[in-house]
Amino acid sequence: MQCFIDELLLKQYSQSRYDFNPNALSPEEIQQVKQLAVEKRSEYGIAPIGTDIFIYIRDREQDLYFETEVFENKELDAMIYLPNPNKESAFIILNSGQPLLNQIFATAHEYYHYLKDLDSIRRNPHICSLSQLKEKSEQKASRFAAEFLLPDQALKKHINQWLLFINKGKFKDASNEEIAALCYILTIRFCMPLKAVMFRLLEEGYIDDIVIYMTNYSFIKQAISERNTK
Secondary structure: OOOOOOHHHHHHHOOOOOOOOOOOOOHHHHHHHHHHHHHHOHHHOOOOOHHHHHHHHHHHOOOEEEEEEOOOOOOOOEEEEOOOOOOOOEEEEEEOOOOHHHHHHHHHHHHHHHHHOHHHHHHOOEEEOOOOOOOHHHHHHHHHHHHHHOOHHHHHHHHHHHHHHHOOOOHHHOOHHHHHHHHHHHHHHHOOOHHHHHHHHHHOOOOOOHHHHHHOHHHHHHHHHHHHHO
16 A cells, blocks of 8 residues: 655645634534435445546436536635526536645535525525635534535445554554555545545544644644655
């Protein structure tokens, strides 16, 4: 299990402009999001969706379309709107100025809004910045995106394989450098932002204190970069 990442990939996969609040949702709300993600990615099981997300959603949702534009506001990631509120056709507009990784996560995020918030979208276009998720519906959408791209069973499977590879019995026995390598393996495998992967570890109970990892975010990037030069 080797992971060789050049500086460009390191930058692309180390997107940190994502707002996550692990305490924003109740256990019941989290379970609802999980169930929806499992249902909507059922044809993939626990396999990575990655860049197939666009055609996969398009095939499932005949009234949902994708477009890309360069947004003047670089902090915005995507928007979803219905050109005619009296018709079913909806459009997800992605900021093409963002890296593909952002666009993938934003697509999954907007897909949740399409599934759950269509009535409000009929009244007003919904514009999202993944770094400013103040409303509960935004937190639900990002939790759905994380679950949709990296479901808990897939995470469990890869962690078990990784523990065998590093010859460790438990997650807590792994070193920071080994966890850094795991995070990057998962970001590449599942096309997930590094920060989102780190929160998935928290959400599924593998780590207890996200503050430690956020504080050492630059260390994790440095650790994997140094690993590649060895």
